[in-house]
Structure formats: structure tokens, C-alpha cells
Amino acid sequence: MIRTGVQTKNIVNDGHPEEGFSMIKRAGFSCADFSLNGYLLNKEIYQSSLNRFFDASVSELERFFTPHKKGAEAAGVTINQMHMPYPVYVPAGEKQVNDYLRNEVAPKSMAVCAFLKCPYIVVHGFKLARFLGSEEKEWEETEKFINFIAPMAKEMGITLCIENLYDGIGNHLVEGPCCDAVKAAERIDRINEKYRAEVLGFCFDTGHANLVGIDFESFLTTLGGRLKVLHIHDNDGRDDLHQIPFTFAKTRENKTSTDWEGFVRGLRQIGFQGTLSFETAPVLSAFPETMKQDALSFIARIGEYFAGGVSAS
Amino acid sequence: MHISCGTQGIVNSKHPGQGIKDIALAGFQNIFLDLSVVCPVWELENVGKSAQKRGNGASWIFEHPEEMRSRGGFLADQSAKGGLKISVSMAPYLNYSTKRDDLNNLLERLTQESVMVSAQAHCRYLIVRPLTAGIGNADLREVNRAYYLRLAERAKKYDIQLLLENQCRNHNGHLIRGFCADGRQAAQWVDTLNEAAGEERFGFCMDVGACNLCGQNIYDFVLSLEGRMKAVILRDCDGSSDSALLPFTSVAQGQSQTDWLNLIRGLREIAFDGELILDFHDTAVAFSPLLKPELIHMAKSVADYFAWQIGMESLLKKYPSRVLFGAGNMCRNYLKCYGEKYPPLFTCDNNGKLWGSVFEGLEVKNPQVLSALPKDCAVFICNIYYREIEEQLRQMGIENPIEFFNDEYMPSFYFDRLENR
Numbered sequence: 001m002i003r004t005g006v007q008t009k010n011i012v013n014d015g016h017p018e019e020g021f022s023m024i025k026r027a028g029f030s031c032a033d034f035s036l037n038g039y040l041l042n043k044e045i046y047q048s049s050l051n052r053f054f055d056a057s058v059s060e061l062e063r064f065f066t067p068h069k070k071g072a073e074a075a076g077v078t079i080n081q082m083h084m085p086y087p088v089y090v091p092a093g094e095k096q097v098n099d100y101l102r103n104e105v106a107p108k109s110m111a112v113c114a115f116l117k118c119p120y121i122v123v124h125g126f127k128l129a130r131f132l133g134s135e136e137k138e139w140e141e142t143e144k145f146i147n148f149i150a151p152m153a154k155e156m157g158i159t160l161c162i163e164n165l166y167d168g169i170g171n172h173l174v175e176g177p178c179c180d181a182v183k184a185a186e187r188i189d190r191i192n193e194k195y196r197a198e199v200l201g202f203c204f205d206t207g208h209a210n211l212v213g214i215d216f217e218s219f220l221t222t223l224g225g226r227l228k229v230l231h232i233h234d235n236d237g238r239d240d241l242h243q244i245p246f247t248f249a250k251t252r253e254n255k256t257s258t259d260w261e262g263f264v265r266g267l268r269q270i271g272f273q274g275t276l277s278f279e280t281a282p283v284l285s286a287f288p289e290t291m292k293q294d295a296l297s298f299i300a301r302i303g304e305y306f307a308g309g310v311s312a313s
Numbered sequence: 314m315h316i317s318c319g320t321q322g323i324v325n326s327k328h329p330g331q332g333i334k335d336i337a338l339a340g341f342q343n344i345f346l347d348l349s350v351v352c353p354v355w356e357l358e359n360v361g362k363s364a365q366k367r368g369n370g371a372s373w374i375f376e377h378p379e380e381m382r383s384r385g386g387f388l389a390d391q392s393a394k395g396g397l398k399i400s401v402s403m404a405p406y407l408n409y410s411t412k413r414d415d416l417n418n419l420l421e422r423l424t425q426e427s428v429m430v431s432a433q434a435h436c437r438y439l440i441v442r443p444l445t446a447g448i449g450n451a452d453l454r455e456v457n458r459a460y461y462l463r464l465a466e467r468a469k470k471y472d473i474q475l476l477l478e479n480q481c482r483n484h485n486g487h488l489i490r491g492f493c494a495d496g497r498q499a500a501q502w503v504d505t506l507n508e509a510a511g512e513e514r515f516g517f518c519m520d521v522g523a524c525n526l527c528g529q530n531i532y533d534f535v536l537s538l539e540g541r542m543k544a545v546i547l548r549d550c551d552g553s554s555d556s557a558l559l560p561f562t563s564v565a566q567g568q569s570q571t572d573w574l575n576l577i578r579g580l581r582e583i584a585f586d587g588e589l590i591l592d593f594h595d596t597a598v599a600f601s602p603l604l605k606p607e608l609i610h611m612a613k614s615v616a617d618y619f620a621w622q623i624g625m626e627s628l629l630k631k632y633p634s635r636v637l638f639g640a641g642n643m644c645r646n647y648l649k650c651y652g653e654k655y656p657p658l659f660t661c662d663n664n665g666k667l668w669g670s671v672f673e674g675l676e677v678k679n680p681q682v683l684s685a686l687p688k689d690c691a692v693f694i695c696n697i698y699y700r701e702i703e704e705q706l707r708q709m710g711i712e713n714p715i716e717f718f719n720d721e722y723m724p725s726f727y728f729d730r731l732e733n734r
Contacts, residue, residue: 213527
């Protein structure tokens with residue numbers, strides 16, 4: 001049975017995490033994408049001004065996240081996926097920052113993932129093609145990182161999920177790491193074979209794919225069963241807006257400019273049985289506080305609509 | 314590499330003289346004949362909607378496709394008189410946003426006529442877009458395979474090579490990856506068609522604008538088509554709206570919005586030596602006719618610059634030995650990317666404090682030693698003050714070839730830059 005989920009950012013707070021998880025459940029979701037990346041923001045990483053959240057020991061982190069774990073359980077929400085802070089490598093960044101990301105943040109993220117009994121963690125590939133000259137060489141560096149954490153993943157029963165990303169040229173967003181489904185499939189198979197375990201899978205981000213004109217159906221059918229996790233959100237094809245699906249139109253006919261039909265067809269063709277998870281946190285900060293629950297319920301309803309399409313014979 | 318100037322926006326199909334002259338005076342020797350100048354997109358979009366005749370009494374071309382030959386032929390003749398060769402032509406096409414799914418037979422007829430026009434114009438390549446309107450995904454492959462193979466028969470007769478081109482697909486106003494947008498699949502298309510044709514009747518034309526609209530990894534795209542890539546259409550756009558702007562003019566936050574770095578990296582790596590087409594018709598249309606000659610001159614310089622950047626490695630290869638001038642970041646970048654393959658004998662610099670030192674493993678010498686170089690050894694200037702240094706060397710009596718090296722578009726980059734050298 002296909003489930004629906006949503007990211008916890010802008011819903012679950014550290015003071016009373018149980019309230020946020022209840023809200024998620026009331027909206028109609030049964031799963032949550034735990035926004036671990038919210039504890040070490042990418043803007044701060046790029047500016048080398050890291051907070052010291054991940055200085056805490058694993059047991060301290062487990063203590064910190066115990067209310068979250070209990071809150072989710074009490075609400076009947078499964079934490080099915082989470083997001084490792086990103087980037088995990090800053091090109092031309094300070095060595096101590098990159099060492100910290102690799103040696104502290106990544107392993108502790110894995111530990112938190114295991115503690116929350118979450119089966120999937122999304123990791124970002126390194127953005128190095130400009131410097132190294134090609135996506136292949138860029139991937140070699142990402143693969144070194146994957147090889148660093150894959151043994152942990154295997155031991156903990158977690159699947160790392162690489163995600164299709166974008167990069168920027170001026171204000172034009174273009175293909176970043178992991179936008180080639182054929183290459184991704186080959187790499188996932190090769191690495192899983194090496195570890196004799198499903199340590200690597202794929203997270204398909206609809207918004208990122210839409211920004212770079214990827215054909216959803218073709219991409220998803222190429223990935224097939226390697227697709228483990230989704231980041232569902234919409235945009236105008238120009239900016240990474242993380243909005244509600246079906247929001248954007250570009251012509252007077254006012255039809256959705258994102259290929260949601262292709263998305264559903266693709267998932268149906270590969271027999272996707274995972275979680276339709278929405279990465280739509282900005283929606284919740286855009287709507288007035290009093291409408292937050294309604295907005296969330298609406299997103300959940302869209303999830304049900306998608307689920308119906310994916311399950312249809 | 315042949316550089317061609319697109320005629321759209323510059324050459325009027327009925328009064329082509331001035332546009333052709335402007336192109337020739339700018340230094341172009343070849344043009345790209347987009348036959349939509351004689352059978353415009355708007356005309357195709359209006360097929361059957363109006364019985365109105367053209368103002369000058371001429372009929373609509375869709376009513377008399379055979380007139381493609383006379384109208385295209387007229388342009389070809391005028392171009393030849395103006396001293397321009399037609400290197401590549403393109404058959405008429407519909408917009409990505411078209412809703413006309415009833416014109417496939419007409420498009421095929423017009424394309425067959427375009428083969429004849431190309432033959433008349435002694436043009437080797439004809440770009441033919443696929444038939445997509447009204448054809449579902451399931452049938453797209455078979456319909457177009459049959460279409461291209463029918464065209465191949467006539468193309469063979471007139472010895473024209475048909476070029477497939479990467480396309481966008483319009484999804485409710487959003488342009489996404491369409492036919493041949495995947496480099497590997499495009500390569501497979503070309504190979505399969507050639508196999509069926511029994512000869513190399515098909516090749517590929519890369520539309521950089523279409524790649525940019527889909528935010529594609531241009532380097533990978535180029536590499537996957539190596540050997541099949543016969544032509545490249547250079548055009549700029551903002552990555553969202555389908556336009557043909559002069560390269561380097563679609564800019565935001567001080568940066569180009571097209572990934573020229575990966576285009577040049579890719580074309581340099583495959584040693585591209587085919588047809589380089591500059592299509593800037595939207596820019597050209599926006600300019601006053603009074604300013605167009607200067608614009609076309611500028612366009613020629615831009616095209617030459619691309620050809621030079623793409624051919625950088627070939628330039629290094631051309632000389633049996635070489636020395637560098639400059640001992641800074643550009644020299645460092647040379648050594649990183651080409652030092653092993655094309656090792657310089659030494660470098661020199663005007664900064665006397667550096668003489669005798671070793672920079673990145675290369676000895677830095679006084680420029681005076683250049684006068685003792687073997688005659689066929691080239692001096693590659695690795696400093697942005699190219700013209701000043703070139704003048705200095707000539708004044709020193711250096712008669713060796715002097716070339717400019719440039720590190721704006723390198724196969725790879727250092728993570729840092731050296732400061733205060």
C-alpha cells in the first residue's frame with residue numbers, strides 16, 4: 001500500500017515535537033521525512049559558520065531526539081526518510097569544515113537515522129564538475145564519500161539515497177549531480193553489489209527535475225526499483241520554490257506546467273510501493289498560521305490523488 | 314571549422330541583397346539558411362485558416378510547396394553573388410508550442426523540397442526536425458524512423474547529409490527534454506538510421522539553445538555524440554524562454570545564463586571541426602537596421618572567439634615546441650591541463666624578480682632569451698595583456714609564431730587562485 005508523507009520542517013519543533021507529528025497525522029499523512037538538515041543549515045555550511053549541534057555525542061543526540069521519536073510514535077507517524085545536512089563537502093572550503101562534515105556530521109546523521117528507525121537517508125552528491133572537469137570525476141568524489149558511510153549504512157540497515165540536484169549559472173538553474181538516470185542506475189547496482197546489500201538507492205526530486213526539463217516518466221522507468229524515496233514539490237521551472245503540485249501554469253489555458261501525469265505514469269510503470277513524500281516546507285511558512293493545518297491537509301489530499309493514480313491498474 | 318551566420322533576422326527573403334552584403338562585409342564566408350525564411354512558422358500555423366493571398370500576388374507556399382525551390386534558389390543565388398556559401402540549411406518546421414497536428418504530410422513535402430533547395434545551393438547538410446505534433450510517445454519512434462528513411466532516399470540522390478537535432482517538448486508552456494535531447498539516445502538514432510540507410514546519410518546538429526532550455530549537462534551531451542556531430546548552432550537564451558540571442562548577451566548576476574564552459578570543454582575534447590553556426594536572430598531583429606552591420610561584425614568576432622576556444626588544443630598541437638610568456642595563474646592553469654601533453658620548454662616573465670626561479674616546475678626566464686628560440690617554436694602568451702606583450706615581443710625582433718593562450722574555459726580548474734604574483 002502506498003503511503004503519503006511530508007517533511008517535518010516548519011511543522012515539528014523541538015519544544016513540542018509531538019504536536020507537529022499529530023498535525024501531520026491529522027492532515028492525513030502516515031509518514032514523515034525528518035528534516036535533520038534543519039539542524040545544520042546549508043547557508044551556514046557554505047559560509048563556514050557552523051553551529052556546534054553535531055559536536056554532541058551520539059548518546060546526547062539520541063537523548064535530544066527521543067521526544068521526536070516518541071512524538072512520532074504517539075501520533076502514529078512513521079519516519080520513513082530523512083535528509084542528511086548538506087552539502088557534505090564544500091568546494092574550496094576550509095579543510096576543517098570539510099573534515100567536520102565528513103567525520104562528525106555524516107556518521108552522527110547515520111546514527112540519528114538508525115535511532116529513529118528510519119530506513120532511508122538522502123545524501124547530496126558533491127558539486128565539483130566545474131573544478132574537476134566532468135560529472136564522472138565529480139561522481140568519483142561522491143563515491144568516495146559513499147564508500148566512507150556505506151559500511152555504516154549496511155550495519156544499520158539504512159539505504160543511502162542519492163538525489164538529482166541542480167547547479168546555478170547566473171540565475172539559471174542547470175543539471176547538477178545525479179541527473180542522469182542511466183548512470184545513477186549503473187552506479188547504484190555496482191555499489192550495492194560491492195557491499196552485497198542495498199546500501200544505495202535513489203531519491204527523485206520532482207522540483208529539481210522540473211527545473212532542468214527532465215522527462216519524469218523516462219527518468220523513473222530507467223531507475224525502476226532503485227527508486228526508494230521521493231521529494232515531491234512544484235515550481236515554475238525557473239526557481240526551486242518547493243510549492244504545492246499543480247500550482248504553476250504558463251499558458252492562457254492554465255494547465256499545470258509540470259508533468260504530473262508523467263510522474264504518476266512513471267511510478268505506476270515501475271510498481272512503486274514506497275512513500276509519496278512531499279518536500280513543501282515553504283508552503284507552510286507562506287500560509288497564515290491559522291491555515292497551516294488546512295494547507296497540510298490539502299497537500300495530503302494531493303498525495304492521496306497521486307496514490308490512486310499510481311495504484312490504478 | 315566552418316563558421317556560418319544565420320540569415321534569419323538579417324536577410325529579407327524578398328530583398329536579400331543588403332543583409333547578404335552586411336554578412337559578407339562582416340567577414341563571414343558561409344551562411345546558415347533556415348528555410349523558414351521562405352516558409353515561415355506563422356504561415357504554417359495558419360494553413361487552412363485563410364484563403365488570403367500574399368500582397369504581391371504570390372501564393373502561400375503551403376499551397377505550392379514546389380515553390381520552395383524557386384524561392385530558396387533565389388536566396389541561394391543571391392548569396393552566391395554576394396560571395397557567401399550556404400554550409401547548412403534547415404527544413405521548415407513548426408513551433409514547439411504548435412497545436413497543428415494535421416500538417417505532417419505537408420512538412421514532409423516541404424522537407425523533400427528542402428533537399429532539392431540544398432542540392433541547388435551546393436549545401437552539404439540539411440537539418441530536419443522530427444515529426445512530433447499529434448504523435449504519441451508510443452508511435453514517435455516508428456513514425457520518425459520511417460520519415461527519415463523516406464527522406465534519405467532523396468537525400469542520397471542529391472548527396473545531402475540529413476542532420477537530426479535535439480528538441481524540446483512543450484508541456485503546457487514549459488519546455489522540457491524532447492526528441493534526441495538525450496545524447497546517448499540521439500547517438501543511437503543516428504547510428505540506427507545510418508545502418509538502415511546503408512551509409513552515413515545521417516549526422517547530428519546540436520542546438521545549444523535547446524540544451525540550455527533543458528538545463529542539460531552540455532559536456533556529457535557533446536561527448537555522447539562524438540563523431541556524429543556535424544554542426545553546432547550557437548545561440549544564447551535565458552534558459553526559460555526560447556530565443557536566439559547573440560552568445561554572452563543573456564546575462565544575470567554578471568554571468569552568462571548558458572553553460573559555455575561545458576560546451577567549449579566538450580567541443581574541444583572531441584576536437585570538433587564541423588559547422589559552427591551562429592544564430593542570433595532575436596538579437597538581430599531587435600537592433601535597428603542602422604546598427605545591424607556593427608552587430609554582425611560583433612557576431613563574427615564572437616564566432617571567431619568560439620572557434621579559437623574550441624580549437625585551443627589543436628593550436629597547442631600545431632607546433633613542435635612552445636614556450637610560455639607569463640608566470641601567473643594562466644601559466645599555472647596551462648601546466649595543470651596541458652603541461653604534460655604539450656610541455657613548454659620554459660616560461661618567461663617581465664618581472665625580473667622571477668628570473669631564474671621555478672614556477673610549478675617550469676623555469677622562469679628573461680624574455681630576452683626568446684630571441685634564441687628555434688624558428689618553429691611558438692610563444693604562447695599566458696597573460697591577459699596579450700596585445701601589449703605581443704607588441705613587446707615584435708619590437709624585440711622575435712619572429713617566431715606568437716599565440717594567445719587563455720584559461721577562461723579550461724578542462725578543469727584549481728580550487729584556488731594565486732594572489733599577488
